[in-house]
Amino acid sequence: MKNMIDIKENERLSVMNHSCAHMMAQAVKRLYPNAKFWVGPVISEGFYYDIDLGDEVIRDEDLPKIEKEMKKIAKDGKRIVRKEISKAEALEMFKDDPYKIDLIQDLEDGNITCYQQGEFIDLCRGPHVDTVKELKNFKLLKHSGAYWKGDANNKMLQRIYGVCFETKEELEEHLNLLEEAKKRDHKKIGRELGLFMMSEYAPGMPFFLPNGMIIRNLLENFWYEEHTKENYKFIKTPIMMSKELWEVSGHWENYKENMYTTMVDDREFAIKPMNCPGSLLVFKNALHSYKDLPLRMGELGQVHRHEASGALNGLFRVRTFTQDDAHIFMRPDQIESEVMELIKFIDRVYSVFGLSYRIELSTRPEKKYIGDLAIWEKSEKALADACVHAGKEYKVNPGDGAFYGPKLDFHIKDSLGREWQCGTIQLDMNLPERFDLSYVESDGSKARPVMLHRVIFGSIERFIGILIEHFAGHFPTWLAPTQVMVVPVHYEKHVDFASEINEKLNALGFRSKLDARNEKLGYRIREAQMQKVPYQLVIGDGEIENRSVTIRKAMSKESITMPLDEFITMLSAEVKEKRL
Template sequence: MIRITLPDNSIRTYDNPPSGLDVAKSISEGLARDCVAMVLDEELVDLSKIIEKDSKVKLLTTKDPESLEIMRHSAAHVMAQAVLKVYPEAKLTIGPVVEEGFYYDIDMPPVSEEAFPKIEEEIQKIVKAKLPFTRAEIAKAEALEHYKNEKYKVEILEGLEDGKISFYSQGDFTDLCRGPHIPHTGFIKAVKLMRVSGAYWRADQNNAQLQRIYGTAFFDKKDLNEYLTMIEEAKKRDHRKVGPALDLFSFHDEAPGMPFFHAKGMALWNSLLEYWREEHRAAGYVETKTPVMLMKTLWEKSGHWANYRENMYTSVVDEREYAIKPMNCPGGMILFGMKNHSYKDLPHRAAEIGLVHRHELSGVLSGLFRVRAFHQDDAHIFMTPDQIQDEILGVLRLVDRVYSTFGLSFHLELSTRPEKSIGSDEQWEIATNGLQSALDQYGQPYKINEGDGAFYGPKIDIHIKDAIGRTWQCGTIQLDMSLPERFDLSYIGSDNEKHRPIMIHRVVFGSIERFIGILTEHFAGKFPLWLAPVQIVLLPMNEELADYAAELKNILEKESLKTEIDQRNESLKKKVRDAQLSQIPLILTVGNKEKDEKTVAVRTLDGTVKQGMPIDAFLEKVKAHIKSRKMNLDIFAE
């Protein structure tokens, strides 16, 4: 007799070992129809798996978040099957799930999106056939024989340990895969191919270039339509179009992947960092600065040379090898180690807006989202073991304050030790437990990503959600016990003995450049008044009023308001329209009446119009609104 414990702690018994589907059917036929997979004793498995011993079972339906990822993984297999129907000569490599769908890398002649309808037609045939996904396991030698004419699959198999290899089939299609999968192809209710790009096999430029076909899938057509609507909205907000249109930044062939910020972009940048510094001063941080280029010996000491060398730019100066920093950490270690510290000095919170460079393949560069040179708002917090929890909570609360200022919500993910790492098992256990206990006390839900930590320590990743529902990983909190040891850092404890500090690496914005790209799309270029690169534009109604407009501009700029004058020989209507297209929050028309009465006529981007407002009253309200860093433009609300 098999005893199955369900999430509500109820127990069901079965005379014969049941499958997950049998368990679902024993509860209700409706549940069985909606079931996708199950969690069997904390392992995600197929619904068809036979449960051979007393176990805990959680049945996953189409409503569970895990199910969408499983279904999209299955959709990648279906797409690969469809591609082979249309292009029989194609050779398959890998087809993983990504954040908003899936892709499959395929060795085949170049294809364009014009080929998608034909592939989607084949996909629909496979979906309508409701082909079951069936799992089989065979010995590695047998698998190699089966795939002897598939060089990519052979290469994958050769990298696996000896033992049983799992395969999944649907209809006449079989693919190497760990699983799990949905019960049958009919669960894929809505699927769409999105785009195609080139990708090197195993991300190595020396290997063949493959066709990476992206798609997405949902359990409901309504969800797909909502997603496609969001994609269209994202295209309108694309920072690569909006940023240059607003004269914020540009890219040039002379420095691939390295953005040029224009004067208006720097105005935005400075407002952002002014706020960052204000929050960090209040949270007890000091600001530091370290060199951009440091000796190879330092990077060897930090572990970056062994673990990150392929992403680093190097140079030889005076017959010594240097590397341009990809991270700020080693410089921060040197600064902390310059003086003797007491436990009374800790925690020591040191922040840096550091310019870093990382070599990225040209094919992955994407506006401000993926660059080769960027500024990272790093901070390194040195502390005693008993301060870990409070410091992590302090960072989480700082992150909450900062993101909420921009109207950004967020969720948390804990990433644990990766295969490639430095440090002892004991260090990793202490660090991981420290992060997890702080998250538990913080009280917000979080997800665990096994094996996705940094090479030097576990981390908390903070994913923000923008105005149209997209998520972005920006902030991170990484606990590190390895670098303080490598740099022999210490403090004198209450026992007058030397002790090793524990360190937190953390960023809030992450890459300043990337965060500006995210904000540009989040606000669709319509930045709140306190952040706007141009806050006020003056529109004189004729040439005779140019001097008064200049006088007004001088008054406004003395109050640190970013102001421009539009003196073009154009109609007022066109000037207003152009100011609106430039997303300038406050438009002031300057006429004879305003000059005589020392007032301003104000129009906001939100459509509010205020006539005859005394200049002093206008300044008072605008300055108060900027100081509050409000999101909206309700400046003149009584």
């Protein structure tokens, strides 16, 4: 299977899709003369445009009509012309479109760029293709509602998604991959396998069901085991802390609009949106020597962040999630060696799931940053050298670091070639200062530690969503909610031995179930396959006579017979070694 292309990251396709968004808007304006347009950006999957159609509603059957009009526009082959106009001219030109007026008013005084093709003109920085005839290979994918500016208090607009490629073959390939991605949708599979649910009573806050809790607990246990090997100390910090703490950390000033707050005994509190302030309080609670460093603190901490309702998406975008946080306090001379070991650690964790990745180094912002320039340069060099010494290539993102320090981002690639930013190693020169942290140097003087924020999964919930789609629900045996389904051919003749096998497997710590329902054998096997159980064991006369099992693996129509003890040995090794 070919990898899905990230349109936004491909320079040529990004330009084409941006131009195609304009062409779609032109077609919509022809078909719906009263249409008004908000924004039409390029995204990883192609493009979309948010449109106000007044009382009219886009339906599935309207997309082919819009496509037909787009084909006419492409066939006409008009040039796409860049124009520069003043802010006053722009306000006059778009005076009947409140959405464009809103955009224009936010722009600085000076020339504003527009792009025009035929009768259609739109605000845009560009660039665009030369002519619309380059935009022949496109497809409108879907439509949905989207609140203006992502705010549920605003009007609901209509969003149309599409994608454009240079050739018909590339488009067809991409559409096939999109179909595969649809089959792997974690919301669909999560519902079918009983992994999680969402409720209108808690928007953006997932409910984990029994099967989902098995996966979650296994991931968390794996996390604890691996971190114990790396000498991490585990902590648990309160989920709600007072306003004063968030003022010290800077969250109250910079992040309050995303925080959930409440009053307790006439004192303002906030549910934590991040775990780091709690870790800082734990460090500050004790006296530390230079000999104690690096001090590695790990916390699976639940955080809450208010996200616009329109942005919520299954487990991928939620309002509460568990971060697999670690905060490492160290001496400045330990940065490179600590980061190098962290890269190796992250590499080991991702390899368990068969996930490849790439690393991006985000460096000092040009204007807004804190700390000494020499320290920034030394920190950036330490991160870069750590990658080199760990044998890893990296791409530099100039100026994309946080104001308080440079970082490494780990973009994992799933089985469809889609990238997900999960792991982060972030140096922080801000919080140790704000919390006045210190350790005692060899000469008895006080020194400021360097702080490093680090996640591997990122969010447990989101990582589970990624794994669901990566494996299409066919989890590796060690992670599967049910590992074995024992299926007797006939109830009366075979259920006793089947029950004995099921009980033995569960006693040995495997997750096994018995399906002895009065249903046809083929039906029960098919259902186990649909539930994506890694192993189905069929028990009939021959199996009873030889104390054997006939094994059928998930995603396979072939079967093999082997002694029960041999199967148990094989299963034990597969689970223990976390084989894929």
